Amino acid sequence: MASKPLPIAKAIAYRIERLILDGGMAPEEKIPSERQLASRLNVSRSIIREALHELHGRGVIDTHHGRGSFVSHIVPEPDKESPLIRLFSGHPRTLYDLLEVREQLEGQAAYLAAQRANARDLHRITTAFTVMEAADPLTNAKLDHAFHLAIIEASHNPVLVHVLDSLKSLMLLTVQASVANLSPREDFKRQIDQHHRRIYQSVTRGQANAAQKAARAHVRHVSESMKQIEQQEHSIIRRTFEPGAHL
Amino acid sequence: MASKPLPIAKAIAYRIERLILDGGMAPEEKIPSERQLASRLNVSRSIIREALHELHGRGVIDTHHGRGSFVSHIVPEPDKESPLIRLFSGHPRTLYDLLEVREQLEGQAAYLAAQRANARDLHRITTAFTVMEAADPLTNAKLDHAFHLAIIEASHNPVLVHVLDSLKSLMLLTVQASVANLSPREDFKRQIDQHHRRIYQSVTRGQANAAQKAARAHVRHVSESMKQIEQQEHSIIRRTFEPGAHL
DNA sequence: CACAAAAAACTGGTCCTACCAGTTGGCAAA
């Protein structure tokens, strides 16, 4: 009694989930089109559609007419007030709680990435790093994020990917502006660059412990810098948290 | 601007769900055949099938080849609990990804608790610990959870509390059974107790590093024990995770 | 050259028809 002849649609749903998990797909990432999946998995498009509907029912993906299907993220958009969002907005202190947790998780991500990154991961990390290094400080925010994301995904731990994504979207609600204010300082940017290089080298060389240490130091440094900024320029961060703030 | 042009399949899924709920259909009750529904609701059978797949994904119905679809006997409670979370359950590998993350965060929680716990925190931790130690192994699960929760909350980091709570509820979906199988082993329980004591003492004495180390070792030990169990008793865990498995 | 409009090339959404594959129940033959 090996196993019951599982219906293909269910099996396909399961395989697509695996594609999402093993592929280290981040939330909001686009899933191959129905026709692509159909030909790639050698089943009819009907089956793919049924499988996708099941996954949608489970809350795994979201589908948009004409655009495609996307991996959903844990923390729903700000529209549905998540208890978290409400808790966090308005309490600057929580920002540092967030960074405290991020320090651990980014460290672990770097650690695991150093151990598990495959050729494709290393290529993506290298690309992100070189692009980021060459870019001007203004457009740096997204590239910085891309670099960190590449490392996180290279950890091949979907739980880590999703948790850090949640934390990130929480931070976006609060800090993005202040990071931008942080960046221009020449010395600060140079320190950040040095951190990034240290992380990059450790990961690509497979030095797990060094990578973990570097990533933790990086987050901690950002956190402490923000604390200083906050003390110096009271208004900036506080304004960001103002109820009406829009980013 | 009444409502967005909701896709027919989604609308049909909603209508069928209402047929089930408003119609007061009992669990195990057969719902009309796909062809019947199609003609009665004036849509193609494809749409019906996609809608039914979505309902299956939500756990509302179960479908059997040649027999029909039936209202799921599991309480279709308006869960609202974990949306994307369900992606993780059903993939054994993710369990260890989860534990991997938990190891870090429980460690950090213990570390922070050792630094920040106030008198009230210490009292709660002590109470939870003593109660747990005196309890019989059967009712241990909840007490164990209470103990860990007390420490996590003593970290005074709301982010940490929330994230670990999410992970915990994830694990409950998957492991509870196997942990129950794990618990009876006398030697295992004794080891666990020793871990708990080590964590307890470190936290209450304010030894942050020791607390962190102990908490990490604890989670890692649980994880490795489960791996062993999995190898020994292939069928138990594997069967639980089988795609077609119904629990 | 720059830029906006049009067109092609995507994406998912719906319908259809035919056929395969399990399940059930009734009817006929032993």
Added chain:
DNA sequence: TTTGCCAACTGGTAGGACCAGTTTTTTGTG
């Protein structure tokens, strides 16, 4: 009566045709 087979259900799969949004490319201007 009992056996066994054959419809007539049920869901499962395939693939084509077309509609309806989105994105990208091309093209026709200014």
